[in-house]
Amino acid sequence: MNIEWLSRQFDNIVFLLGWHVLLAVTPLVLGLLIALPLGWWAHRSRRIYPLLVGIAGLLYTVPSLALFVLLPLVLGTKILDPLNIVGALTIYTVALLVRVVADALDSVPEDTVQAAKAMGYRAYQSLLKVELPVGVPVISAGLRVAAVSNVSLVSVAALLGIPQLGSLFTQGFQLRFFTPIIAGIILCVVLAMILDGLIILLNRWLTPWTPKVVAS
Amino acid sequence: MIKFENVTKAYPDGTVAVDGLYLEAPTGKLTILVGPSGCGKTTSLRMINRLIEPTSGTIYLDDQPTSGMDAALLRRRIGYVIQHAGLFPHRTIVDNVATMPVLLGESRQKARMTALELMERVGLPANFAKRYPWQLSGGQQQRVGVARALASDPAFMLMDEPFSAVDPVVRAQLQDEFLRLQREIGKTIIMVTHDIDEALKLGDQVAVMRVGGKLAQMATPSELLTSPADAFVADFVGRDRGYRSLGFTNVAGTVAVSEEAVVQLGASAAEAQARASGAWVLVVDGGRKPLGWAQPELIGGELKREHLNLSGTSATSTGTMRQLLDAALSSPSRRGVVVNDSGELIGTVTASDIVKAIEAEPHLETAR
Numbered sequence: 001m002n003i004e005w006l007s008r009q010f011d012n013i014v015f016l017l018g019w020h021v022l023l024a025v026t027p028l029v030l031g032l033l034i035a036l037p038l039g040w041w042a043h044r045s046r047r048i049y050p051l052l053v054g055i056a057g058l059l060y061t062v063p064s065l066a067l068f069v070l071l072p073l074v075l076g077t078k079i080l081d082p083l084n085i086v087g088a089l090t091i092y093t094v095a096l097l098v099r100v101v102a103d104a105l106d107s108v109p110e111d112t113v114q115a116a117k118a119m120g121y122r123a124y125q126s127l128l129k130v131e132l133p134v135g136v137p138v139i140s141a142g143l144r145v146a147a148v149s150n151v152s153l154v155s156v157a158a159l160l161g162i163p164q165l166g167s168l169f170t171q172g173f174q175l176r177f178f179t180p181i182i183a184g185i186i187l188c189v190v191l192a193m194i195l196d197g198l199i200i201l202l203n204r205w206l207t208p209w210t211p212k213v214v215a216s
Numbered sequence: 217m218i219k220f221e222n223v224t225k226a227y228p229d230g231t232v233a234v235d236g237l238y239l240e241a242p243t244g245k246l247t248i249l250v251g252p253s254g255c256g257k258t259t260s261l262r263m264i265n266r267l268i269e270p271t272s273g274t275i276y277l278d279d280q281p282t283s284g285m286d287a288a289l290l291r292r293r294i295g296y297v298i299q300h301a302g303l304f305p306h307r308t309i310v311d312n313v314a315t316m317p318v319l320l321g322e323s324r325q326k327a328r329m330t331a332l333e334l335m336e337r338v339g340l341p342a343n344f345a346k347r348y349p350w351q352l353s354g355g356q357q358q359r360v361g362v363a364r365a366l367a368s369d370p371a372f373m374l375m376d377e378p379f380s381a382v383d384p385v386v387r388a389q390l391q392d393e394f395l396r397l398q399r400e401i402g403k404t405i406i407m408v409t410h411d412i413d414e415a416l417k418l419g420d421q422v423a424v425m426r427v428g429g430k431l432a433q434m435a436t437p438s439e440l441l442t443s444p445a446d447a448f449v450a451d452f453v454g455r456d457r458g459y460r461s462l463g464f465t466n467v468a469g470t471v472a473v474s475e476e477a478v479v480q481l482g483a484s485a486a487e488a489q490a491r492a493s494g495a496w497v498l499v500v501d502g503g504r505k506p507l508g509w510a511q512p513e514l515i516g517g518e519l520k521r522e523h524l525n526l527s528g529t530s531a532t533s534t535g536t537m538r539q540l541l542d543a544a545l546s547s548p549s550r551r552g553v554v555v556n557d558s559g560e561l562i563g564t565v566t567a568s569d570i571v572k573a574i575e576a577e578p579h580l581e582t583a584r
Contacts, residue, residue: 109305111299111300112305118374119292130304
């Protein structure tokens with residue numbers, strides 16, 4: 001490790017880290033927002049479920065690099081536009097979370113849903129006040145997978161020259177210099193762990209009602 | 217009043233769950249729907265608050281047809297209790313109970329006050345308020361379910377096998393408490409159960425349904441036992457219905473109670489021997505409450521607790537013929553212990569006295 005290089009590059013590394021966070025977290029939030037109604041739809045209809053979950057699984061198998069290159073053709077953006085990364089990762093997040101949201105809603109006990117209905121909750125009230133809150137533990141488990149997956153997928157965008165921690169890898173390979181590679185790996189891992197931890201905390205805050213013996 | 221008028225539920229595959237049902241559940245009374253599985257009792261119940269829509273026919277709530285009402289608003293007028301309580305796992309007990317008032321637009325604070333009162337009413341300690349459902353036993357959850365259904369003080373209540381998911385001891389306790397509560401609040405209730413004993417114990421009137429969704433008989437519990445409409449009802453009501461119908465016959469004054477000589481703990485063997493009639497003597501405490509029977513010839517020295525035989529039950533003088541007969545049959549001396557409402561001894565009766573009283577009055581007045 002070349003400490004001197006690191007301190008010289010400090011500002012640049014922080015800049016790359018900032019971009020990395022932005023490029024990983026934005027799709028996570030957008031993906032969740034899109035997956036919520038889709039997952040609800042899949043949960044409601046036994047015929048839609050296999051269709052949506054099937055399409056989602058298929059989307060997830062498209063290689064990320066291919067998607068980064070293809071998206072500009074669809075979105076009409078420039079190849080170097082960070083929006084492509086946001087778009088691609090949003091697709092992956094949705095692909096992961098559609099099934100998660102549907103399964104989260106399925107996990108709500110039938111008795112609970114029936115009681116809500118019988119007490120006079122309208123369908124939207126039951127969804128917002130009973131089913132989604134009770135489904136939070138399942139959704140946050142899925143969100144943790146998506147967050148970590150996004151952090152690692154973002155680095156692929158370095159091959160297109162979009163700045164984020166992955167740029168440290170390309171830089172290191174080109175210079176045959178290991179310090180930036182190691183720094184990039186450590187920062188990626190730490191970032192993934194922090195995001196994971198934040199989702200765990202958020203889940204705990206939203207679900208004070210779960211038995212306290214949760215394995216995390 | 218809840219009224220079914222020619223109500224039918226048929227499914228597209230041709231299954232008829234409920235077939236031309238006429239039924240009236242009078243205001244302030246507990247009506248029970250009972251029958252074997254597949255008789256359409258739960259379907260009938262769930263058509264009242266339109267969790268299931270009838271295929272044809274009309275259900276009236278106080279003479280208003282439910283079909284024209286907004287389903288959600290209709291449901292908010294009716295308390296609903298289900299088998300596994302169906303509590304909201306993410307809400308505290310007090311907020312579970314406060315659900316209906318909040319839904320009806322009351323402030324959260326006021327709704328919680330109401331909820332706390334109701335928790336007390338169904339026998340839940342106030343320190344349960346901040347707990348979550350998973351921290352409660354099945355019986356406690358069921359009480360929360362009942363409190364939640366009552367929180368908005370609805371005129372009607374629907375109960376779907378409310379006590380069947382708990383063990384028999386807790387079930388009996390919940391049933392007794394519920395009967396006491398219903399005597400105070402007098403709601404118009406329809407309850408579904410598959411347990412005929414529960415139906416006979418709780419119901420003001422019982423509707424027996426048969427497979428195919430037809431009403432077999434609607435009657436009071438004692439009528440069901442003494443005059444079942446047909447072989448199906450007779451069979452469903454059960455074998456020992458002659459004995460069980462005694463459970464609806466008042467004792468009050470029909471059987472002569474004999475005086476019984478008693479001793480207290482600490483008495484000598486000789487004293488016990490002198491008071492005993494036959495091989496057994498009845499032992500009471502200082503307040504004349506019966507403790508058990510003892511055999512004087514087995515007492516060495518003085519009479520102690522370990523000499524007591526506790527197998528006998530006791531009947532109250534205001535209770536039912538069934539309790540009285542059971543007291544006589546279970547007593548080791550064959551003399552049944554009769555007590556007053558505060559548990560003090562009145563005297564004893566023998567099974568033959570009781571049978572004589574039953575034979576003398578074949579149409580004993582029924583308890584309800």
